[in-house]
Amino acid sequence: MSYLEAKEKYALLGVDTDKAIEKLKTVPISLHCWQGDDVVGFDQKGALSGGIQTTGNFIGRARTPEELMADIDKVISLVPGKMKLNLHASYAIFEDGFADRNELEPKHFSKWVQFAKKRNMGIDFNPTFFSHPMVKDNLTLSSPDESVRSFWVEHGKRCLKIAEYFANETGMPCVMNIWIPDGYKDIPADRLGPRERFKKSLDEILSVPYNKSKVFVTLESKVFGIGLESYTVGSAEFCMNYVANKGIMPLMDNGHYHPTEVVSDKISSMLLFNEKLALHITRGVRWDSDHVVIFDDETREIAKEIVRANALDRVFIATDYFDASINRISAWVTGIRSVEKALLYALLEPNDKMKQMQDKADFTSLMVMHEELKTMPFSDVWAQYLKRTNTPANYLAEVKKYEKEVLEKRQ
Ligand code: RNT
Ligand code: ZN
16 A cells, blocks of 8 residues: 555544654654663673673674764664664773773763764763672662762762763753662662662762753662562652652653553653653563563553653653664664654554543444554555655665674674
8 A cells, every 4th residue: 555545544534644754753762872782881891780681692792882883873874763862871982091980071971972963963871870890789879888879979970960061062951860770689677778878879969060951860760670679779669759859850661660560551640740751661571671672562552642641742762672682783773663663653543533432431432443543554654754764664684784794793
């Protein structure tokens, strides 16, 4: 079927496909840099810690800033829409000597700023509270050891300054997300103490003056990590209350809840009480496994909730997953395209009509509409979106070519 036929079919439902395509072009997705190198970074040689894990050993992991930048460029060429770059502090680039996490300065990220500016991208940022010898007994900002706690507070403060530097340089706001892995494998005796210390540490970090119209600080909660099964300091309740009290922004990662809980159902409540909301889109398979995002029910449902709430400009969407078992470029591209697909799919629903059905308690029509939508000629509208953003339809061919010409040579 051609795009024009699809357009007519959607028009019969009262949906304007051109409008949906134009809208989607303006929605930025924050591209996580850590898919390219299995969350290793450039500032240390140790294993990934913090209760997160990358599995697989596919060829071609990016080992240097140059390789990672080349890979990101390949990804950008294969995804439609507007991208922001999402960096972790561990991706600092040391040109004139190493600096530890508590010594980081804007200059350690100037190469990234150059990179982003050339591509007209904003930058989002994350302090890195894992994969480092100062993570003691799985604790950072909540550590009872004052030397550990203050080391990480200083890291947070430094990152806030770097986030502001990103915003100033790129002219686009920077979302700075705080996530700590802190927790206990087994039943703790004191649940309050670590949370008290985490709260104090966050207060100290946020005491650094920063421009709140340019830097949006977010706090990401989590229910458990590998080796941290019994207790996490930064639980959902801790983070939601802290954020509300301090006037910062919540971040929800859809891998960070009990397996039968869904973030799609949480978005409306969060939007009622927060001006802005940030999301990490991932795919947990039985646990927070960070599989590549695909065009599945929950990803679509998340997108629908954002669109139905008319909140595309209030929700900061970022991807967060890491798969080392398949071509990493393909993993990256598949995930980002899936998020974009879900958004387009959501933009192609006759929301007003469906709300009316619900309010009139016409659940018969509503169910039929839900089902009808599933077999609409969505793929033709998606193809048109790719065409209008000059994005290749067949990215697999490009990925395989890059694998042969670039990744295989990294052995
Ligand atoms: C971990 C969190 C966190 C990390 C990244 C690397 O469970 O989701 O966001 O994945 O910061
Ligand atoms: Zn996350």
